[in-house]
Amino acid sequence: MSTIIYPSPIFGPVHSRRLGISLGINLMPADGKVCTFDCIYCECGFNKDHRPTQSRPTRKDVAEHLKIKLQEMTAQGALPDVLTFAGNGEPTAHPDFSAIIDDTIRLRNQYCPMAKVSVLSNSTFIHRENIREALMRVDNNILKLDTIDSTFIQQVDRPTGHYDVQQIIRDMRLFNGHLIIQTMFLKGDYIDNTTDAYVLPWLNTVKEIAPREVMIYTIDRETPTQGLQKATHEELDRIRDMVIGCGIQCTASY
8 A cells, every 4th residue: 555645845746637737735744644534545544554753844834945946946937837735634724824824825926926826625624713714815725525424424534523514514605605615436345425325415515505616536546445446437427517517617537
């Protein structure tokens, strides 16, 4: 089993299936994983197998390293399409997340004003007003909602603390459309959220939340749980078309 532990605080650029040329910002320690989910499909592996010994980067560390990297990319004439908060865990868990967003927007405006700022979040901290306000300031507020089925969430996303999907949905509605819902579709011996039993309730919830866009995707790299299978092109296309049929923009990544 291979896993990816990203450098911190800056990594890449990498080519994102959904976002283009992405310069990554990892607010977690560089030598392990810290996440409020423990997904069975996570490319970074299980939480217990990658306990970090280092600390999270400080706000100052993030700003300094980002500035140096953007200066380097400017000199090379190869600017990123997007600055993406991702990496070895949940970025909004960083205690200085809101201030780091402000620093990032300032540096983006200075060095690569055409680039978007994106945050990939599992939504576990969006009940906090300061986190919602910070996410409202970024271009792409990408929030995970793999299903609305609580059993599936416990089996697949495996939250490490209290997780109430109905509260998550209510909090998503507070963004008034300034969000992108991201959903993983996959199959395995005991799971399959590509069927109508999962898709239709999820679709009704998506319509209720009314995001500006939905991104659906499937497994792309090796997973810590064996036996998981990608959703097929046909399955993703069907779900994508159902979302589009509701008047919501949707992309599928295979």
